[in-house]
Amino acid sequence: MEITKPAMEIIAELVYKKLEVYGSDLESFAKHAKRATVNSDDVKLLVRRNPSLKTHLNGITCNSATKEKRRKTIPLVSKPDTLAKTNKDENKEPEDEDMVVDQTIDLTFD
Structure with missing residues (x-):
């Protein structure tokens, strides 16, 4: 399948705009939680409407969370x-x- 240059430019612009929205949302989630940095919980909240991606991210963060579990x-x-x-x-x-x-x-x- 061939994609023309104008079609590729439109796709690139749409992806860029979508990533800007994602970045803004992630910053808003962190700010709402009174944090200065974005963490994995913010990303999970961002992808909450995409079940397969959410499941994949939960699998990744569960594996890393057990390694980095802090104890007070x-x-x-x-x-x-x-x-x-x-x-x-x-x-x-x-x-x-x-x-x-x-x-x-x-x-x-x-």
Whole structure:
């Protein structure tokens, strides 16, 4: 199939205009989320009406998300007999180093 030069120019112009709209939408999504950068969630929102592309992107981001999963932990220091309670004075050093138990709380969001 042969495509004439004027037809190719029209196709190129349409693709360029569509990509400008996509870029503007992505910037708007990030701005709405109070972010300065576009991330994968913005791209997923952009392609929400294209099921096959959305499925493909979900497969890609799920694989990379498991590798880059961040974990937040909060260390708690308490005496063994009062594990459920936290120290009232967190800046206070424990008197007996053998009595200190270091616990962490996992705050991972899926």
